[in-house]
Amino acid sequence: MNQETLKKQIKQLAAEKDALLIAHNYERDEIQEIADVTGDSLALSMEAAKTDKQVIVFCGVHFMAESAAILAPEKTVLLPRADAGCPMADMVTTEALKKLKQQHPDATVVTYVNSSAEVKAESDICCTSSNAISVARSVESKKLLLVPDRNLGRYIAKHVPEKECIFWEGYCPTHDQLNLEEIKRAKADHPDAVFMVHPECRPEILELADHICSTSGMYEYVAKSPAKKFIVGTENGILWRLKKENPDREFIMPSHCLVCPDMKLTELEDVLRCLETLEPRVTVTEEVRVKAKSALDKMLAAPRD
Numbered sequence: 001m002n003q004e005t006l007k008k009q010i011k012q013l014a015a016e017k018d019a020l021l022i023a024h025n026y027e028r029d030e031i032q033e034i035a036d037v038t039g040d041s042l043a044l045s046m047e048a049a050k051t052d053k054q055v056i057v058f059c060g061v062h063f064m065a066e067s068a069a070i071l072a073p074e075k076t077v078l079l080p081r082a083d084a085g086c087p088m089a090d091m092v093t094t095e096a097l098k099k100l101k102q103q104h105p106d107a108t109v110v111t112y113v114n115s116s117a118e119v120k121a122e123s124d125i126c127c128t129s130s131n132a133i134s135v136a137r138s139v140e141s142k143k144l145l146l147v148p149d150r151n152l153g154r155y156i157a158k159h160v161p162e163k164e165c166i167f168w169e170g171y172c173p174t175h176d177q178l179n180l181e182e183i184k185r186a187k188a189d190h191p192d193a194v195f196m197v198h199p200e201c202r203p204e205i206l207e208l209a210d211h212i213c214s215t216s217g218m219y220e221y222v223a224k225s226p227a228k229k230f231i232v233g234t235e236n237g238i239l240w241r242l243k244k245e246n247p248d249r250e251f252i253m254p255s256h257c258l259v260c261p262d263m264k265l266t267e268l269e270d271v272l273r274c275l276e277t278l279e280p281r282v283t284v285t286e287e288v289r290v291k292a293k294s295a296l297d298k299m300l301a302a303p304r305d
């Protein structure tokens, strides 16, 4: 079946099943094209919570669908590829986190939303890449356990020097491999370009950035910027919407490594199959959900950076 026929069938079936199709900014172009909503993981979970549709097809990775299930427990949340995970989220287990908490009983656990529901449930508050600094400042404790991304953790620590920070040594394998040479080369080749980067990249890369922000922040930044050329320091799926919304701008990917294999797993056939079968479904136990929701709710009350 060709792509256009598949897209038509998906749209028709989604209407029949009362389903909302949502896709993360890093998904394949054709998946973002058929989505009713695109965005970052938190924005999509909030869309899932507020829609009146009964079925949510979450084209992304497992922890994102879990967040939707946490915020919208009465909905059927589907993840078209059950094997789409996040290596960074898998770098922390609840057992290991409980041990670290015992070693630092006076610390507040601040957990990036890129984590499992169980790990969120063991956390005091969550944060996203767009409100991490504000969340860290908002907690009363002087000591923070920053989980699981060491790069985001060091970015927070730099901006919140009044807190003592303990870092979980996890990282995003996609963002962490962007290296200094690649950025220096891109900047030398495009001296008129603005460099915007995601805080999941290494500290030495962030040092060279003109702007550090989340994926949603990048769309906003480009829309407001007078610049014509941008070096993009995040996963390459972001290009689809950046180019669509800014046809007069040029976007440069500094590295071929900025591709998350898990984000590219979902194909149109998977979305169609998932709508036909209403599987695979993502659920969270009520005990974990209530605790994880508490950490997410506290985060939602915090301002953006």
Ligand code: SF4
Pocket (backbone or CB within 6 Å): 026, 061, 085, 086, 087, 088, 089, 114, 172, 173, 174, 175, 235, 260, 261, 262, 263
């Ligand atoms: S881009 Fe990185 S953080 Fe996002 S899903 Fe892939 S591995 Fe996880």
